[in-house]
Amino acid sequence: MIDSPWEYAPAPESREIANLKPSYRMFVDGKFVDGGGEPLKSINPATEEPLAEVSSASESDVDEAVRAARRAFDDTWSTMPGKERAKYLFRIARLIQERGRQLAVLESLDNGKPIKESRDADIPTAAAHFFHHAGWADKLGYAGYGPDPRPLGVAGQVIPWNFPLLMLAWKIAPALACGNTVVLKPAETTPLTALVFAEICQQAGLPPGVVNILPGAGDIGAALVAHPGVDKVAFTGSTEVGKQIQRSVAGSGKKLTLELGGKAANIVFDDAPLDQAVEGIVNGIFFNQGHVCCAGSRLLVQESIADELLEKLRVRVQTLRVGDPLDKNTDVGAINSAEQLAKITELAASGDAEGAQRWTSPCPLPEKGFFFSPTVFSDVQQSMRIAREEIFGPVLSVLTFRTPAEAIAKANNTPYGLSAGIWTEKGSRILWAAQRLRAGVVWANTFNRFDPTAPFGGYQESGFGREGGRAGLEAYLDV
Amino acid sequence: MAQSPPLSKLTELAVSELADAIRDDRSLRRFLHGLPGVDQVGLEQRAAGLATRSIKKAAKRWAIDTAISVIDLTTLEGADTEGKVRALCAKARHPDPERPDTPQVAAVCVYSDMAATAVRALDGTDIQVASVATAFPSGRSALAVKLADVEYAVAAGADEIDMVIDRGAFLAGRYGQVFEEIQAVKAACGDAHLKVILETGELATYDNVRRASWLALLAGGDFIKTSTGKVSPAATLPVTHLMLQVVRDWRDSTGQLRGVKPAGGIRNTKDAIRYLVAVHEVAGPEWLTPKLFRFGASSLLGDLLMQRRTQLDGHYSGPDYVAVD
Numbered sequence: 096m097i098d099s100p101w102e103y104a105p106a107p108e109s110r111e112i113a114n115l116k117p118s119y120r121m122f123v124d125g126k127f128v129d130g131g132g133e134p135l136k137s138i139n140p141a142t143e144e145p146l147a148e149v150s151s152a153s154e155s156d157v158d159e160a161v162r163a164a165r166r167a168f169d170d171t172w173s174t175m176p177g178k179e180r181a182k183y184l185f186r187i188a189r190l191i192q193e194r195g196r197q198l199a200v201l202e203s204l205d206n207g208k209p210i211k212e213s214r215d216a217d218i219p220t221a222a223a224h225f226f227h228h229a230g231w232a233d234k235l236g237y238a239g240y241g242p243d244p245r246p247l248g249v250a251g252q253v254i255p256w257n258f259p260l261l262m263l264a265w266k267i268a269p270a271l272a273c274g275n276t277v278v279l280k281p282a283e284t285t286p287l288t289a290l291v292f293a294e295i296c297q298q299a300g301l302p303p304g305v306v307n308i309l310p311g312a313g314d315i316g317a318a319l320v321a322h323p324g325v326d327k328v329a330f331t332g333s334t335e336v337g338k339q340i341q342r343s344v345a346g347s348g349k350k351l352t353l354e355l356g357g358k359a360a361n362i363v364f365d366d367a368p369l370d371q372a373v374e375g376i377v378n379g380i381f382f383n384q385g386h387v388c389c390a391g392s393r394l395l396v397q398e399s400i401a402d403e404l405l406e407k408l409r410v411r412v413q414t415l416r417v418g419d420p421l422d423k424n425t426d427v428g429a430i431n432s433a434e435q436l437a438k439i440t441e442l443a444a445s446g447d448a449e450g451a452q453r454w455t456s457p458c459p460l461p462e463k464g465f466f467f468s469p470t471v472f473s474d475v476q477q478s479m480r481i482a483r484e485e486i487f488g489p490v491l492s493v494l495t496f497r498t499p500a501e502a503i504a505k506a507n508n509t510p511y512g513l514s515a516g517i518w519t520e521k522g523s524r525i526l527w528a529a530q531r532l533r534a535g536v537v538w539a540n541t542f543n544r545f546d547p548t549a550p551f552g553g554y555q556e557s558g559f560g561r562e563g564g565r566a567g568l569e570a571y572l573d574v
Numbered sequence: 575m576a577q578s579p580p581l582s583k584l585t586e587l588a589v590s591e592l593a594d595a596i597r598d599d600r601s602l603r604r605f606l607h608g609l610p611g612v613d614q615v616g617l618e619q620r621a622a623g624l625a626t627r628s629i630k631k632a633a634k635r636w637a638i639d640t641a642i643s644v645i646d647l648t649t650l651e652g653a654d655t656e657g658k659v660r661a662l663c664a665k666a667r668h669p670d671p672e673r674p675d676t677p678q679v680a681a682v683c684v685y686s687d688m689a690a691t692a693v694r695a696l697d698g699t700d701i702q703v704a705s706v707a708t709a710f711p712s713g714r715s716a717l718a719v720k721l722a723d724v725e726y727a728v729a730a731g732a733d734e735i736d737m738v739i740d741r742g743a744f745l746a747g748r749y750g751q752v753f754e755e756i757q758a759v760k761a762a763c764g765d766a767h768l769k770v771i772l773e774t775g776e777l778a779t780y781d782n783v784r785r786a787s788w789l790a791l792l793a794g795g796d797f798i799k800t801s802t803g804k805v806s807p808a809a810t811l812p813v814t815h816l817m818l819q820v821v822r823d824w825r826d827s828t829g830q831l832r833g834v835k836p837a838g839g840i841r842n843t844k845d846a847i848r849y850l851v852a853v854h855e856v857a858g859p860e861w862l863t864p865k866l867f868r869f870g871a872s873s874l875l876g877d878l879l880m881q882r883r884t885q886l887d888g889h890y891s892g893p894d895y896v897a898v899d
């Protein structure tokens with residue numbers, strides 16, 4: 096790469112906008128209260144500095160929150176007309192928009208994702224989910240689940256750290272629209288935006304107990320899921336934890352949806368629009384540092400164009416700017432935690448050991464914080480760990496194929512099935528491939544696009560149930 | 575994955591492939607239609623994404639000076655007079671007389687009958703004289719007339735010729751005709767540099783823009799230029815992105831460097847910086863020079879000078895402090 100005479104000056108967003116407080120408390124029955132658990136320390140993964148202390152829940156707090164949610168369900172929320180519920184949801188959506196800058200900066204501080212993604216993707220999409228579901232709240236009778244579908248009751252929801260506010264929106268918006276009340280546990284490392292969301296619920300005048308937020312670690316998630324007062328469990332996170340949850344709720348009669356890991360295939364046929372395919376590959380695996388369960392982490396390229404495409408990809412990846420998440424020019428931010436960085440490092444090392452060719456972007460990395468250079472493994476074989484296990488980081492595994500049938504066979508040869516991508520200029524091939532790919536979402540000539548109207552969910556070890564769209568309502572209705 | 579071949583070998587390989595491409599009309603068509611497609615949604619998304627780069631402080635000052643130094647200061651009106659051209663040349667020499675460190679523009683671009691005036695007015699400077707020729711802007715004339723137009727401009731001392739392609743022939747699929755015309759104009763240019771105007775607004779699809787860009791480079795164009803400025807839409811960010819990809823691909827397969835010139839509709843500093851970001855990140859930093867990148871613009875310079883003063887003085891002074899020429 097030629098040294099540029101033009102270095103963009105840093106353009107950091109001010110962290111003052113986040114209105115960061117030294118401590119945050121949990122939200123139960125419409126009030127902020129101290130939890131009985133050991134306080135969590137939330138740190139900034141880009142600097143390793145502590146951001147805030149967050150009180151965490153104990154098992155008795157879980158019990159308290161579930162009882163508050165039950166009261167709210169029985170007394171107000173489930174009996175309220177749908178059009179009244181819609182007003183609250185619209186209000187919440189607008190408040191998310193109004194406080195969008197604060198939420199975006201806070202999300203980037205807490206999670207490490209670049210501000211341009213929290214600002215342009217996470218927060219607007221979160222607001223869009225509330226808007227979309229507000230529209231459903233008074234139209235549930237027309238959703239195809241009978242004339243008067245009933246809510247389930249109290250939803251226990253556990254969400255991951257990769258899209259803290261967005262996953263909260265995916266969970267809470269449909270639950271409330273359908274008349275359920277919720278107890279939500281945000282991830283241990285990223286609880287802050289969920290607690291600002293609790294302020295938004297207060298601002299919106301939401302009746303006490305309808306939304307309860309309990310920060311905590313895995314044990315609190317387990318207690319919530321196992322609580323007998325919970326009627327519905329929704330979880331997004333790792334496949335391993337998903338299996339534990341499935342075991343824990345088995346036989347209890349609770350409804351369950353799981354959105355778990357993935358190892359998506361991004362298939363590039365030889366007639367693809369190459370420059371845009373390169374963009375889609377970059378977006379597929381380096382968006383949100385690769386912390387995306389539907390990331391296009393396995394690139395399947397037709398052999399006849401593999402060299403050309405890989406060369407273009409390397410040139411493009413070199414231009415990705417890795418660094419301060421609050422800098423508006425940053426493309427790839429920080430890995431969320433030291434633990435996650437260690438996992439990525441370990442899996443990448445297994446790629447070397449098994450004989451794949453590692454290529455790393457020469458971009459400079461900050462000296463402090465948890466960062467991992469964008470990495471592309473070529474010469475990857477289907478049997479290698481980096482082709483089978485979810486890495487959940489900015490690491491792409493490149494495999495090749497010769498015929499379309501081989502591409503489908505390789506793409507489907509995974510225990511997961513959350514998403515897939517197809518790149519070709521031929522419309523009939525898109526339809527042919529989409530019919531054969533076992534994945535919840537198949538993107539054609541694009542990747543990682545999300546919309547509240549489109550159902551999202553998995554096959555096999557990627558979980559079951561759908562979120563978003565009309566199909567997503569089913570998970571929160573007694574049908 | 576096999577290792578990529580060394581560049582020298584790749585270049586030879588590609589050049590022989592390209593020689594085959596221009597053997598006859600049919601092979602030219604096969605080659606142009608064999609280029610990878612362009613996905614409209616993806617291209618426009620990428621262009622919009624890059625346009626949000628935040629360029630401030632030192633980076634912005636550098637961008638403003640670079641933008642000034644790559645301008646082809648242009649007047650292409652039926653009402654052009656010698657006085658108007660001389661005024662433009664004076665501004666090209668001293669864009670901001672109160673701040674002598676302001677860079678000069680790259681060229682002054684005029685109609686061929688004004689080339690001699692511009693040459694005289696710019697005598698003793700490094701500023702190039704660019705002349706549009708070939709029955710600009712429609713290109714609707716006999717080849718002999720177009721060539722005579724070019725020869726007239728070159729004889730008047732023009733350093734650069736901006737030609738228009740025959741869009742009718744291109745859209746009708748007569749690629750060979752367009753190719754030969756560009757080649758003939760290139761020959762008539764002598765030492766003058768040739769910029770080939772594709773008039774992308776009339777080519778309708780991005781696939782066509784990519785084909786026309788390759789065609790112009792195969793025929794020997796030194797620059798590919800988006801528009802005459804007389805057709806809407808003129809230059810757009812996605813089209814310029816695409817053309818920057820083409821010159822980068824051309825460099826990768828031949829080792830030769832060719833330039834890109836968006837023209838028409840780029841009026842303010844913010845837009846100009848967005849284009850420079852695209853040059854920087856799509857083609858590469860080595861394209862950030864007047865040798866390989868130009869803006870075809872008339873009113874852009876005024877805004878750049880105002881923004882330059884704002885950056886240096888710390889406050890905005892207003893359009894009355896910058897010459898209107």
